[in-house]
Amino acid sequence: MQPDGEEVWNEIETQSFELAEQCIKTNYYGVRGMVEALTPLLQLSDSARIINVTSKLGLLKNIPNGRVKGLLNDVESLTGDRIDEILKEFLKDFKEGLLKTKGWPTQLSAYTVAKAAMNAYTRILAKRYPNFHANCVSPGYCKTDLSANTGYFTAAEGAEGAVRLALLPDGGPSGFCFLQKEMLTYF
Incomplete structure (x- = not known):
């Protein structure tokens, strides 16, 4: 039997270290691992697209820690290793109960980070791949089992932004974040 939306949200809002670790592994390392596994195939394409599904919660304005915000926003010197260090720091602070003190988000913190x-x-x-089009898109708050069907958009409406990015002509934007169909000028 599938859990209902309320049970899912109760589990999501429960912020144990184990769930935070699992959330980071799924929502960051899972995406990164998939992209790295598929990159050799994407390099064979004349019009490679990477569209990562994000959330408005992942915007940097939701991270109070100014140092971390600055590091994640500095695309010129940012590396995967630096992101790993930030995530290790977050998990350490989480485990030690220092989220608020160290300037991390306190609500849905692991998901946001x-x-x-x-x-x-x-x-x-x-x-790294200037011939690719790599963007992220937030589908908005969609009516799904995860939201206990309380969202504003249908799943089909939420998918429109990702599909639109996948079908962009060559020469389109890369390295941007979209809120549905709107390209954001900030992260």
Whole structure:
């Protein structure tokens, strides 16, 4: 039997270290691993696209820690190793109960940090592979089992932004974050 939306949200909002670690592994390292596994195939394409699904929660304005925000926003010197260091620091602070003290988000903290890390990684990809189109998109708050069907958009409406990015002509934007169909000028 599938859990209902309320049970899912209760589990998501429960912030244990183990769940935070799992969230980071899924929402950042899972994406990164998949992209790295598929990159050799994408390099064979004349019009490679990487579209990472993000959330408005992953925008840097949701991370109070100014140093971390600055590091994730500095695409010129940002590396995958630097993101790894930031995530290790987050998990250490989480485990020690120092989220608020160290300037991390306190609500849905692991999800927020994982999505911010993924957004930054997407910008690294755009720089590393200039022939690719690497972007991230937030589908918005969609009516799904995860949201207990309380979202504003249908799943089909939420998917429109990702599909649109996948079908962009060559020469389109790369290294950007989109909120549905709107290209954001900030991360």
